[in-house]
Amino acid sequence: MTLTEKILARAAGRDAVKPGEFLEIEPDLGLANDITAPLAIEEFEKTGAASVRYPERVFLVPDHFTPNKDIQSAQQVKVLRDFSRRHPGVRFFEQGEVGVEHALLPEIGAIAPGMVVIGADSHTCTYGALGAFSTGVGSTDLAGFYLTGRAWLRVPPTIHAVFSGTRHPWVTGKDMILALIGKISVSGATYRALEFSGSAVDSLSVEGRLSMANMAVEAGAKNGVFASDAKVAAYLKGRTSRPWEHVAPDTDAAYERVVEIDVSALPPVVAQPHLPEKVVPADSLPDVRIDQVVIGSCTNGRIEDLRLAAEILKGHKVASGVRCIVIPATPAVYRQALHEGLFDVFLDAGAIISPPTCGPCLGGHMGILAQGERCVSTTNRNFVGRMGHRESEIYLASPATAAASAVAGRVASPTEIVAQDRRQG
Amino acid sequence: MSMRYEGTVYVFGDDVNTDEIIPARYLTTTDPAVLASKCMEDARPGFGAQVKKGSILVAGANFGCGSSREHAPIAIKAAGISCVIAESFARIFFRNAINIGLPIVECPGVTKRLKEGDRVSVDLKEGLITPAEGAPLPITPFPPFMERIVQEGGWMPYLVKQYGRR
Numbered sequence: 001m002t003l004t005e006k007i008l009a010r011a012a013g014r015d016a017v018k019p020g021e022f023l024e025i026e027p028d029l030g031l032a033n034d035i036t037a038p039l040a041i042e043e044f045e046k047t048g049a050a051s052v053r054y055p056e057r058v059f060l061v062p063d064h065f066t067p068n069k070d071i072q073s074a075q076q077v078k079v080l081r082d083f084s085r086r087h088p089g090v091r092f093f094e095q096g097e098v099g100v101e102h103a104l105l106p107e108i109g110a111i112a113p114g115m116v117v118i119g120a121d122s123h124t125c126t127y128g129a130l131g132a133f134s135t136g137v138g139s140t141d142l143a144g145f146y147l148t149g150r151a152w153l154r155v156p157p158t159i160h161a162v163f164s165g166t167r168h169p170w171v172t173g174k175d176m177i178l179a180l181i182g183k184i185s186v187s188g189a190t191y192r193a194l195e196f197s198g199s200a201v202d203s204l205s206v207e208g209r210l211s212m213a214n215m216a217v218e219a220g221a222k223n224g225v226f227a228s229d230a231k232v233a234a235y236l237k238g239r240t241s242r243p244w245e246h247v248a249p250d251t252d253a254a255y256e257r258v259v260e261i262d263v264s265a266l267p268p269v270v271a272q273p274h275l276p277e278k279v280v281p282a283d284s285l286p287d288v289r290i291d292q293v294v295i296g297s298c299t300n301g302r303i304e305d306l307r308l309a310a311e312i313l314k315g316h317k318v319a320s321g322v323r324c325i326v327i328p329a330t331p332a333v334y335r336q337a338l339h340e341g342l343f344d345v346f347l348d349a350g351a352i353i354s355p356p357t358c359g360p361c362l363g364g365h366m367g368i369l370a371q372g373e374r375c376v377s378t379t380n381r382n383f384v385g386r387m388g389h390r391e392s393e394i395y396l397a398s399p400a401t402a403a404a405s406a407v408a409g410r411v412a413s414p415t416e417i418v419a420q421d422r423r424q425g
Numbered sequence: 426m427s428m429r430y431e432g433t434v435y436v437f438g439d440d441v442n443t444d445e446i447i448p449a450r451y452l453t454t455t456d457p458a459v460l461a462s463k464c465m466e467d468a469r470p471g472f473g474a475q476v477k478k479g480s481i482l483v484a485g486a487n488f489g490c491g492s493s494r495e496h497a498p499i500a501i502k503a504a505g506i507s508c509v510i511a512e513s514f515a516r517i518f519f520r521n522a523i524n525i526g527l528p529i530v531e532c533p534g535v536t537k538r539l540k541e542g543d544r545v546s547v548d549l550k551e552g553l554i555t556p557a558e559g560a561p562l563p564i565t566p567f568p569p570f571m572e573r574i575v576q577e578g579g580w581m582p583y584l585v586k587q588y589g590r591r
Contacts, residue, residue, distance in 0.1 A: 022570035035452045039495055042455060047585055065453065072453035122493040122517055138495040138521035140580050148588045152570070152580070186440060187487040191516050220490065222516055275440060362449040362492070383444045383491060385467040390448075 002158035003225050003249040004193035007133040011116045019157040019256070027057070028115040030145040033101055033358075034062035036120035036138070038079045043143035053149035055089030059110065061101035062093065064358045069365040099330025099356040102126035102214060102298035107330055109240030113228040113247045118142070118151050123298050123380065125216040129209035130236070131228035131247040136217060156222045157256035158193040159184075163200035165264035170414040172308070173208030174300060174378070174398040175269050176200065177215040179261055182271070182279030190220030192256065195249065200263040201226065206235040207304040214299045215380050218276040268413045270376070271396040274384045282401045282413035292375040293318075293406040294387075295399050296327025296354070297361045300378035303328075305399040306337045310345040312403035312414050315421070317350050319409025324351040325367045331356060351406070363387045369394075376405040428549035430508040430528060432481040436541045439485035441468055443518065446489065446497040455496070457503035464500040478505035481545055485511065485536050489518025498522045498529075508547050510535050510554060510564075523571055524580040530554070531565040538562060 001009060001016060009017045011025045032040050037060050044052075052058060060080040065073035084092035093104070102123050105111050113131030117124060120142045127134035137151065145151050161180055181188070194216045201209065209226050216224025226232075227248040236244070270285065272278040295301075295309045306328060318324040326346050328334035334356060337343055346353055359366030361379040369375055369388030375395070377387065382394035397405065400414040407417055445468035447460055454460065465472035482501065488511035489497060498521045501509060508528040512535060522529040530547065532554055539545060539556060546555045547564075554562040567575060577583040 020568075022568065035449075035494060035496075039455050039499075043581055047581060064449075070453065076453060076455075120493055120495075122491065124493075136493040136517050138493055138517060138524055140495060140521065140524035144524075144580050144584045147581075148584050150584070150588075152574075154568075186490060187513070187515070190487065190513065217517075220487065220515060362444075364449055381442075381444070381491060383442045385448055386444050390467045390470075 002253040017155045021155045023153050026149045027118045029117045031059040032120040032142045034076050035064050038076045039139035040142035041083050044146040052087045052146045055087045058090040060092045063101050065364050066357050100298045103329035112242040112244035122217045125223050126214040128213040128225035135223045156193040160255040160258045161196050162260045163198040165262040167263050170400045172398040173211040177212040178269050178279045181219045181276050186277045187220045194221045194224040196226050207302045268401045273393040285411045288411040291373040293324040293402050294377040297379040299380045300399050301329025303333050303336045309399040309403040310342045313349040314345050316407045318406045324406040326351050327354040376402045378402050431546040432479045434483050434543045437484040440487045442491035443497040447500045460500035461503035464504040476504050479507050482506045482509045486513045488514050490515035493517045495521045498527045502527045526579040
């Protein structure tokens with residue numbers, strides 16, 4: 001069986017499962033945010049139920065509009081807070097401890113290999129980096145989970161994505177997942193699991209793998225998953241109190257399709273408006289002037305991402321007329337970046353530092369685009385109107401490429417900025 | 426649950442995402458009437474105010490890709506769209522539609538046969554889409570498990586029937 005099939009078989013209490021089968025299972029964890037939880041809570045309460053089946057499995061992370069941007073968003077968060085008070089055991093993250101959900105949950109040790117996680121947020125697929133089966137669902141799925149502890153799933157066929165070769169400097173997990181989406185398209189993995197492996201994946205940090213799994217949904221995938229290894233074990237040490245075992249696919253696993261990418265030939269890339277599949281080398285667009293850069297989100301708001309951006313920004317200024325917004329994804333990332341002196345680098349360069357929030361990624365707040373404006377962003381979607389006006393544009397990139405673009409005032413590859421630095425000694 | 430729908434067709438393209446169906450700037454409410462008024466706002470501005478009750482929405486491949494927001498199928502349902510037909514659907518949108526009881530059918534080739542303003546009837550029981558002219562189009566039937574959820578009117582009624590209210 002593939003990794004996804006093995007995890008789902010165990011969750012279903014079965015020896016084996018096959019693609020296409022429908023399962024009703026009890027997920028280990030279900031999360032929702034300030035946009036999706038209010039609908040889930042409404043649907044749960046419509047049933048007249050008195051109690052939540054497994055309150056300790058319920059995570060409510062009000063991260064999308066935090067800090068509350070207006071009266072309506074504050075009301076929505078209040079729905080979550082009140083629900084958590086009525087149902088002791090439910091985990092609600094108050095402002096001050098809340099961070100971007102898919103950065104926060106791995107960081108606090110809520111996720112371990114072999115778990116089944118559902119989330120009313122499409123980027124729930126992020127946790128596959130830790131060897132969990134983890135998938136985005138809707139609010140009604142969460143309402144049903146609150147009521148019965150159960151969820152329905154169809155076992156997906158698996159596409160095996162094998163990344164070989166050695167990464168060039170400044171080529172990150174973000175570039176690798178964008179390259180895959182560019183190759184198979186935004187619907188290339190619809191209803192499928194993506195299982196990642198290969199030497200170039202092994203060499204990535206857990207954080208780099210989180211960035212990759214995060215964007216599995218941008219290829220239409222149900223989940224994106226990696227076998228757990230020593231790096232995952234080291235990441236979990238001191239973080240999680242959950243008992244867990246390593247997960248790996250069977251050697252005779254049946255894959256629907258194998259896609260191979262040699263990263264030796266991969267430069268830093270960007271995805272052009274308005275789809276994540278429109279992937280080109282970052283240095284192939286020399287004349288795309290920009291107005292804003294966003295460095296953060298569930299894709300690229302972890303400490304390693306901020307370090308990478310700081311490495312490029314150090315000793316440079318953000319180009320005149322460009323706004324560069326840095327968003328540490330969680331309070332712990334924020335503190336760590338402060339402690340390491342990264343904030344000085346960002347502030348010296350003329351960037352702005354935001355509290356942890358999803359904010360601008362979804363056009364919520366903290367950096368909205370005006371008509372005709374262009375942004376290079378480390379987020380995961382560049383759809384029409386995603387970050388603001390429907391006539392604004394988004395280029396998706398790694399933190400290194402986003403930082404380089406902030407310095408250049410146009411879409412630029414980090415190699416260009418680094419080469420300039422070398423010439424100037 | 427009625428399984429037959431007849432109406433005028435609105436046609437959209439490929440890869441219509443949930444940010445276009447209901448932009449996040451309107452996600453500070455769960456009120457179906459407000460969501461309906463902004464339905465398809467960034468794909469076709471003003472659609473929510475013009476759409477005729479009972480109409481049928483036809484789309485290309487990968488309809489509803491992107492975010493998991495259930496507000497998207499809710500906006501479409503509350504706007505009075507009786508049924509959505511697409512070449513294919515993104516998976517979270519598809520399960521959300523099943524879960525909330527929005528009739529939804531996959532029909533490869535539909536955008537070649539139907540154009541904006543056509544009259545069409547959809548019979549989910551018979552598994553057929555019948556345009557005003559030409560031969561009927563067969564649709565991909567639901568697997569039996571999904572069929573049961575649809576028959577119960579959605580995932581919550583299904584669960585309440587199976588497991589009670591606690």
